[in-house]
Amino acid sequence: MLLNKLIGLFSNDLSIDLGTANTLVIAKGHGIIINEPSVVAVKMEKFGQQRVLAVGHEAKEMVGKTPGNIRAIRPMRDGVIADFDMTEKMIRKFIEKAHGRSALISPRIIICVPYGLTQVERKAVRESALSAGAREVFLIEEPMAAAIGAGVDIREPQGNLVVDIGGGTTEIGVVSLGGLVLSKSIRTAGDKIDKAIIDYVKRKYNLLIGDRTAEEIKIEIGTALPLEKRLTKVATGRDQVEGMLSTIELTSDDAYEAMKEPLKEIAEALRDVLEKMPPDLAGDIVDHGIILTGGGALIRQLDKFLADIIRIPVFVADEPLLAVAKGTGRALEEIDLLQELFENE
Numbered sequence: 004m005l006l007n008k009l010i011g012l013f014s015n016d017l018s019i020d021l022g023t024a025n026t027l028v029i030a031k032g033h034g035i036i037i038n039e040p041s042v043v044a045v046k047m048e049k050f051g052q053q054r055v056l057a058v059g060h061e062a063k064e065m066v067g068k069t070p071g072n073i074r075a076i077r078p079m080r081d082g083v084i085a086d087f088d089m090t091e092k093m094i095r096k097f098i099e100k101a102h103g104r105s106a107l108i109s110p111r112i113i114i115c116v117p118y119g120l121t122q123v124e125r126k127a128v129r130e131s132a133l134s135a136g137a138r139e140v141f142l143i144e145e146p147m148a149a150a151i152g153a154g155v156d157i158r159e160p161q162g163n164l165v166v167d168i169g170g171g172t173t174e175i176g177v178v179s180l181g182g183l184v185l186s187k188s189i190r191t192a193g194d195k196i197d198k199a200i201i202d203y204v205k206r207k208y209n210l211l212i213g214d215r216t217a218e219e220i221k222i223e224i225g226t227a228l229p230l231e232k233r234l235t236k237v238a239t240g241r242d243q244v245e246g247m248l249s250t251i252e253l254t255s256d257d258a259y260e261a262m263k264e265p266l267k268e269i270a271e272a273l274r275d276v277l278e279k280m281p282p283d284l285a286g287d288i289v290d291h292g293i294i295l296t297g298g299g300a301l302i303r304q305l306d307k308f309l310a311d312i313i314r315i316p317v318f319v320a321d322e323p324l325l326a327v328a329k330g331t332g333r334a335l336e337e338i339d340l341l342q343e344l345f346e347n348e
């Protein structure tokens with residue numbers, strides 16, 4: 004223990020929130036040092052080789068705009084690792100960026116992974132961090148990190164229900180006494196909402212819009228309930244009938260219609276978890292309410308929409324996009340105390 008502490012003084016321990024949409028890296032004592040999209044841009048070379056050109060912001064800028072031999076890849080999709088090789092390369096690049104060559108001793112790294120990852124995927128994540136120079140790697144699951152980040156004392160004998168709506172997955176977790184008592188992960192989250200917007204605009208206006216435009220519509224005018232003061236946004240796409248570029252004005256009523264189905268799926272998953280709740284913890288949840296984290300928590304009126312359905316108060320965490328990263332960061336500060344919570348074979 005003492006030796007560990009001594010070593011800790013000389014190494015830059017890191018924690019990584021490996022999200023399907025965004026990756027955040029926290030350095031012990033320095034807070035968030037990287038907050039970038041989980042995107043890798045690769046160049047196709049001879050003999051099918053792929054060379055990584057950029058990761059993060061720089062790579063996301065290339066999405067949908069890349070020439071034939073450059074591809075922008077989101078290696079983690081729907082809360083699973085869609086491309087092992089690229090996920091490894093992305094983790095390596097982010098660690099190199101964060102760690103540099105400054106520290107005397109290689110870091111311990113806590114990585115927060117989606118709850119639904121298989122053992123094989125977990126192993127791949129762990130090994131990429133080890134091969135990028137980690138001394139030791141610990142994995143923590145998203146609902147647990149989200150709860151810590153939302154300010155929950157996970158070691159208390161009291162149930163807390165956290166709903167983390169990210170890019171690829173919505174993870175619902177009931178946390179008590181340092182463990183996940185109950186959890187559910189569904190692949191309905193930000194990406195699927197974007198897709199529902201694309202489908203709606205295609206169906207109603209015969210206009211084909213891209214992923215980025217759909218995400219902007221969701222963020223700028225998206226809502227879970229009709230708004231009193233309507234919002235509008237101009238969107239450009241390709242007219243499906245004439246094949247020409249065309250522009251339309253969408254309203255928040257359009258966004259509400261488009262997003263209705265996926266949001267209903269999230270509410271149903273939540274209801275499912277509540278139905279399975281051990282009775283002793285149910286009282287805690289009714290008393291304390293439900294906490295929303297993740298980027299999806301920022302959808303207008305989502306707290307009210309969910310509270311109306313489940314009849315329990317729903318709260319949005321402070322800075323919901325940062326909750327998981329803050330949770331992994333806090334775990335990093337207390338790494339010696341919380342080690343038993345982490346997976347470290």
Ligand SMILES: Nc1ncnc2c1ncn2[C@@H]1O[C@H](COP(=O)(O)OP(=O)(O)OP(=O)(O)O)[C@@H](O)[C@H]1O
Nearest residue numbers: 022023024025169170171172193222297298299301
């Ligand atoms: N203001 C906003 N309103 C609605 N959605 C938003 C807003 N800001 C970000 N998002 C969405 O939140 C999602 C990203 O959230 P977050 O960073 O929590 O996910 P992640 O942790 O990378 O993904 P996952 O939890 O699936 O691994 C994206 O789909 C993004 O479009």
